Amino acid sequence: MTETSPLPRIAIAGMAIESSTFSPHRAGERDFLRVEGEELITRYDSLRDGDMRDRAAWLPVYYARSIPGGAVLREVYDSIKARICDGLRALVADGEKLDGLFFDIHGAMSVEGMDDAEGDLITAIREVIGADVVVSASMDLHGNVSRTLIENVDIITCYRLAPHEDTWETRDRAIRNLVEALESGVTPRRAWVRVPILLPGEKTSTRVEPAKSLYARIPEIEARPGITDAAIWIGYAWADEPRCHATVVVTGTDDAATARAAEELGRAFWDVRDDFEFVGPPGTLDEGVAAGLAATDTPYFISDSGDNPGAGGTGDVTWTLAQLLQKPELTSDDAPVTLCGSVFDKGALDVLRGHAVGERVSVEVGARVDSGPHGPVLVDGVLHSLHEGDVDAGGIAVIRVGGLHVIVTEFRKAYHDVSDFTSIGLDPVAAQIVVTKIGYLEPELYAIMRGWTLALTPGGVDQDLERLGHHRIQRPMHPFDAFDEVPDLAAEMVG
Structure with missing residues (x-):
């Protein structure tokens, strides 16, 4: 983008909750904190005090967040989704161009009657903003990356620490990746690897091995030529949905390097699957x-x-x-x-x-x-x-x-x-x-x-997942099932 080019117009929207389908709690109106206007922009360090504020025209739409709980009541989800979509629709009315969307989500939201709430939300958003708007998502590493989600999000990243001491750093990284993609005019592609592992967060903390070393590989991979971002999702173990599993996504502009890195991380994850133990006694x-x-x-x-x-x-x-x-x-x-x-x-x-x-x-x-x-x-x-x-x-x-x-x-x-x-x-x-x-x-x-x-x-x-009784996850799945051979960990290029 040249110095005389107008600043990219980037919207901010999202909805975040971590939902156990084994919990009888239902998340209602009171559970959600709502943020909009200037307050939504200044939530993020890079937009409040950092260098990203002046590199785009930031357009706050709507953000709703709840502490974790059970599934969201359908009418509450529908209301928030409509608020987001209506806000985005207003931004593109009368032919106004929208260049990007920062999509701030958790990734493990369950909604009554749905198997892939974030997938439904981004699909509805795409129907409003179209396919050409570049979308960058920030997620929790305990989120789930479904095919629908990865097909509709151009740039995607997640936390690299559990406990999540890098929450705001991750959001700022997603913002920076989006701005740099728009400034360069090159939208990265994603290499997606589904890893058939489902473990509770208390066995996958980055305080201890093997998650500590597994996530420590990311900076070196991210520094390689042609790589924009590398991310490992542990997945969310307390929902019984087909999308619940571990995932690796590497984003980049070099397809071969991106796919190779994703497969490398996916295999590294698989190789240490039996080494995960509880973070505390x-x-x-x-x-x-x-x-x-x-x-x-x-x-x-x-x-x-x-x-x-x-x-x-x-x-x-x-x-x-x-x-x-x-x-x-x-x-x-x-x-x-x-x-x-x-x-x-x-x-x-x-x-x-x-x-x-x-x-x-x-x-x-x-x-x-x-x-x-x-x-x-x-x-x-x-x-x-x-x-x-x-x-x-x-x-x-x-x-x-x-x-x-x-x-x-x-x-x-x-x-x-x-x-x-x-x-x-x-x-x-x-x-x-x-x-x-x-x-x-x-x-x-x-x-x-x-x-x-x-x-x-x-x-x-x-913590005893077998005691909960999952029956809708994709099988075979470690540790529920034994594997006679290494599963298919080939990367699928998306975008």
């Missing part, structure tokens, strides 16, 4: 509690992994809480401090609001959405504190049962950061044990923990 809940009570260096963390709302769990499974309440070593008056975050139950909060802090309370909590592993649990203790106005949780109550501090929220909330606890007067650093609904520990919690058990508990994101 796995065990039963009882083993975690015993280890936590015996620990002299604290806090000791226990992941209630089966109901992790950060991966799609409902957040109200009470199985773990029920076990904890039965342990006198946690609930006696002289027991050390244990924090348990959390269970959501709006009805319970309504009851607790009728009591004063310090009063004795007895209230049933949880299992209003997911009662499969255990029903509602009676919590009999002292109302330790009450809080209002949390943007995610709404009202929050802490009930103290001896040393056990039970956090009950009005709405779904993940207790994944230190501030989640300190904002309600609880200090995880000073606790003996911290039990929270999470899988691998997010960076802040990982930094303060002095011991850890990844408890293999039940719920909608159960």
Whole structure:
């Protein structure tokens, strides 16, 4: 593009949620944060403070994001899709030219009645903007890359770290790749490799091998002549859809180099398929509690992994809480401090609001959405504190049962950061044990923990995939099936 050429017109739109089809939760209107206007542009570092802002005319359309959960209600998805498509339609009205679209998605969204929600969304978008607009997508590495998605997105990338400490870096990379493609006038092509592996995120963290070394190969591959981007998707294990599997996509302008690199990464992934292990020490809940009570260096963390709302769990499974309440070593008056975050139950909060802090309370909590592993649990203790106005949780109550501090929220909330606890007067650093609904520990919690058990508990994101009962994924699939020979890992060129 010459200096006298007009700036490319690039729209921004997307919809993001990670959805477990094994979770009875349904994502509704309240679950989604909506962003539009100038706020949508300034979400991204490269458009707020970086060098990309002045290299294009940025056209914010609409973006909706939810914390992970169950499938999205169809009417909610349809409404957001219509808002995006109507906004894009307005941009191309009267013959106005649109050059690019930054498509900000997660990649593991499930919608009631659909097998490929992101594929449906990008297909509807293409019907509005046409085939010539260059689309660049940013995704979570736990997303799924279907044939429909890869055929309709020109440039695609995903996170390279799990936990996702490179979330914003990845989005900025997708933006930069798009701008550079438009400035050069050359749209890259994609080499797509389907890898028949489906593993939970807690076995594929880049903190440990083999994922650490696998993803460490990407910078060298990306630096090769003719390569624009290289990406490895672990895929999303807690949805039972045909598109759920690992994927490699390499984007580039040299077909031979691009295909060769994609096949190299695909084979490298396949070769280490048996080496993946849990990122944290796995065990039963009882083993975690015993280890936590015996620990002299604290806090000791226990992941209630089966109901992790950060991966799609409902957040109200009470199985773990029920076990904890039965342990006198946690609930006696002289027991050390244990924090348990959390269970959501709006009805319970309504009851607790009728009591004063310090009063004795007895209230049933949880299992209003997911009662499969255990029903509602009676919590009999002292109302330790009450809080209002949390943007995610709404009202929050802490009930103290001896040393056990039970956090009950009005709405779904993940207790994944230190501030989640300190904002309600609880200090995880000073606790003996911290039990929270999470899988691998997010960076802040990982930094303060002095011991850890990844408890293999039940719920909608159960680490035992065979216990969940997938029946719609494409078979054969590792580790569900044995392979007598290497599967077809040939790259398919798209674009």
